Amino acid sequence: xxxxxxxxxxxxxxxxxxxxxSDTVKTTIGPRGSNVIVSTMNMPPFITNDGVTIADxxxxxxxxxxxxxxxxxxxxxxxxxxxxDGTTTTIVLLESIFLNGLKEIKxxxxxxxxxxxxxxxxxxxxxLLDKESMIxxxxxxxxxxxxxxxxxxxxxxxxxFYLKLKKSKNIKIMESDTLEDHTEKLLGYFIDSNLxxxxxxxxxxxxxxxxxxxxxxxxCINDLEDLAIYINDCLxxxxxxxxxxxxxxxxxINEILSINDSDIPKIVLINNYEAGINKFAINDxxxxxxxxxxNYGTIKKVILDKNNITFIGNNSNILNRKINExxxxxxxxxxxxxxxxxxxxxxxxxxxxxxxxxGGNTTLERRERKMRFDDALCAIYxxxxxxxxxxxxxxxxxxxxLNITTSADKIIKEALSSPFKQILENNAINYNEIYNHIxxxxxxxxxxxxxxxxxxxEETSVIDSKKVLVEALINASSxxxxxxxxxxxxxxxxxxxxxxxxxxxEL
Numbered sequence: 001x002x003x004x005x006x007x008x009x010x011x012x013x014x015x016x017x018x019x020x021x022s023d024t025v026k027t028t029i030g031p032r033g034s035n036v037i038v039s040t041m042n043m044p045p046f047i048t049n050d051g052v053t054i055a056d057x058x059x060x061x062x063x064x065x066x067x068x069x070x071x072x073x074x075x076x077x078x079x080x081x082x083x084x085d086g087t088t089t090t091i092v093l094l095e096s097i098f099l100n101g102l103k104e105i106k107x108x109x110x111x112x113x114x115x116x117x118x119x120x121x122x123x124x125x126x127x128l129l130d131k132e133s134m135i136x137x138x139x140x141x142x143x144x145x146x147x148x149x150x151x152x153x154x155x156x157x158x159x160x161f162y163l164k165l166k167k168s169k170n171i172k173i174m175e176s177d178t179l180e181d182h183t184e185k186l187l188g189y190f191i192d193s194n195l196x197x198x199x200x201x202x203x204x205x206x207x208x209x210x211x212x213x214x215x216x217x218x219x220c221i222n223d224l225e226d227l228a229i230y231i232n233d234c235l236x237x238x239x240x241x242x243x244x245x246x247x248x249x250x251x252x253i254n255e256i257l258s259i260n261d262s263d264i265p266k267i268v269l270i271n272n273y274e275a276g277i278n279k280f281a282i283n284d285x286x287x288x289x290x291x292x293x294x295n296y297g298t299i300k301k302v303i304l305d306k307n308n309i310t311f312i313g314n315n316s317n318i319l320n321r322k323i324n325e326x327x328x329x330x331x332x333x334x335x336x337x338x339x340x341x342x343x344x345x346x347x348x349x350x351x352x353x354x355x356x357x358x359g360g361n362t363t364l365e366r367r368e369r370k371m372r373f374d375d376a377l378c379a380i381y382x383x384x385x386x387x388x389x390x391x392x393x394x395x396x397x398x399x400x401x402l403n404i405t406t407s408a409d410k411i412i413k414e415a416l417s418s419p420f421k422q423i424l425e426n427n428a429i430n431y432n433e434i435y436n437h438i439x440x441x442x443x444x445x446x447x448x449x450x451x452x453x454x455x456x457x458e459e460t461s462v463i464d465s466k467k468v469l470v471e472a473l474i475n476a477s478s479x480x481x482x483x484x485x486x487x488x489x490x491x492x493x494x495x496x497x498x499x500x501x502x503x504x505x506e507l
Contacts, residue, residue: 148379161356165353446462
């Protein structure tokens with residue numbers, strides 16, 4: 001059965017659910033924001049102040065409400081996807097834009113015209129944010145990570161490791177088996193462990209093979225005859241052989257396993273399940289690590305374990321040339337997917353890949369801390385586009401300077417001050433007193449809520465990524481605009497026949 005919700009009833013639903021998700025999420029904004037307990041069906045409850053996690057967990061048994069909540073959450077999830085942070089700010093902005101926009105519509109403003117004007121106003125704000133942004137230095141990165149993680153030591157650990165890896169964006173965050181946080185720089189070029197058989201590990205956690213020959217095929221190997229010349233060469237020279245191909249037949253795998261009668265396998269088969277550009281990248285990079293321009297050569301070391309296969313390459317002119325080629329390609333690449341792949345390859349070839357292990361007393365604590373580590377790392381990544389003063393000050397300054405020519409400008413002006421107001425509200429601080437002091441100083445100071453001090457740009461640790469502020473505003477206004485221009489909602493509802501069935505069965 002389908003139901004159509006429209007008019008005043010729809011607006012009531014929209015307003016109710018925007019407030020529901022915002023009231024839950026916005027209490028977490030700022031250094032002294034509160035935590036939220038999240039309970040789900042498939043895992044134990046956990047505590048977090050991560051906006052996107054909280055937003056994503058909110059749902060309703062009512063079909064209409066749940067549909068609206070899903071749309072609202074899209075704004076937060078999109079900001080997290082694009083910038084890695086700023087989800088709570090997005091929700092705060094969205095609530096203000098929607099509620100004030102709804103007032104204008106109820107007073108007779110055309111919804112489509114209003115959305116168009118809101119988009120124009122947002123564009124003006126983004127241009128002003130671009131003019132305000134600055135290049136981040138090393139100290140800024142530490143401060144940015146500390147704010148995002150809400151912990152100075154965490155921010156310092158993450159930022160310093162990022163700088164140690166030459167600002168590589170190939171850092172994984174993983175839970176540790178210990179109480180302490182620690183980092184690990186991964187040396188070598190590694191891929192997922194796609195051993196053709198687990199028996200190549202000889203029931204060990206890992207195996208290191210020194211100076212093996214490496215053979216790369218871009219096809220499936222179904223007959224041992226395809227490998228005979230290479231196997232005989234290695235057996236005669238008493239060297240190990242690593243063979244990578246698209247796949248191997250069971251017969252080939254079993255015959256090779258029968259040859260490996262020592263603790264260190266003489267021959268190892270690896271599946272390359274990648275396709276297209278990814279497959280080419282792995283094969284091309286492994287040739288560079290061997291220092292050859294063909295598919296067969298010697299490599300310094302190969303480490304096998306259940307998670308990764310790591311190749312330690314030979315220093316050679318070919319490897320250095322490949323690294324320089326990748327750097328040039330990165331400069332000229334504009335497509336996001338290809339750019340990420342190129343940067344990933346370069347990090348592995350230059351040994352700038354790492355893992356940050358997050359410790360804690362309990363699984364619950366480690367999970368909560370891991371979320372904060374993830375946020376901090378994403379904040380650092382986004383800083384490459386520039387930084388601004390934090391604490392909602394850039395929005396607040398633009399709100400004060402914005403020239404009001406339309407109702408949409410008024411709506412955006414009000415929204416821009418909402419994150420700053422919410423940060424102070426979460427700390428029970430008087431807004432007008434703080435705002436007036438900042439305005440008297442031409443918005444060149446920031447209020448540090450954590451220290452209860454006013455600070456200049458030069459001395460403050462309270463900063464924000466420009467990308468986060470831009471994406472938060474874009475996504476908030478986009479979803480708010482779609483909700484404001486929605487006139488009908490069609491929902492499928494299941495009709496329950498339980499009573500009718502019971503009555504029939506009693507006859």
